[in-house]
Amino acid sequence: MAATAKAILKSPAIKPLTKRKAWAALKALHKTVHALHLRKLFDDDPKRGEKFTAEALGIYLDYSKNRITDKTLKLLLDLAKESGLRERIDAMFRGEKLNITENRAVLHVALRAPKDETILVDGKNVVPEVHAVLDQMTAFCNRVRCGEWKGHTGKRIRNVINIGIGGSDLGPVMAYEALKHYSTTASAA
DSSP states (O other), rough: OOOOOOHHTTTTSSGGGSSSSSHHHHHHHHHHHHTTOOHHHHHHHHHHHTTTTETTEEEEEETTSOOOOHHHHHHHHHHHHHHHHHHHHHHHHOOOOBBBTTBBBBOOHHHHHTTTTTOEETEEEEEHHHOOOOOOOHHHHHHHTTTTBTTEEEEEOOOOOOOTTTTTHHHHHHHHHHHGGGOOTTTTT
16 A cells, blocks of 8 residues: 555655765765866766766756766665655655645646546546646637737737746746747747
8 A cells, every 4th residue: 555645755764865874975975076077087987978868858968077976876866765756756646745835736747747647636637627727828828929918008918027936936937948949929029
């Protein structure tokens, strides 16, 4: 039987981050690698530029130019295991209430789920509701882009300003920066 979200989050087996063995090992490793020059790391491992990369879905990640070693990766994986990451991911996909501040499920997976997917929260499939809101957002954006939705002056909206604080601003900024070159609207319209 799967553990509940509260049990996962409040498990006495999961210590605070800085008290975990893998964290202490990473901290100790940092003392030995922080001063290493990248040239030395590449000289010592000619395949570093291939080994410390990942590619999926058209995205290429090159993390070889960081002071990371095979031992660093092992310790990061150990930290994930010691932190119960797999259990938390599974609980998220089960729709368990991982947001203990608001006592609700985190719906990141529902936002990305295909319309025919089923994600149950309290016995109810939330995917149709999520997609209904996503469809409304798409329709609104399309109305703004084509000029159908006007600003308070009755003129076409040409600029959108996002105001956010802390982490709430990071997602929109990242999305804007990543997608701005794919916009199909004319900025001079």
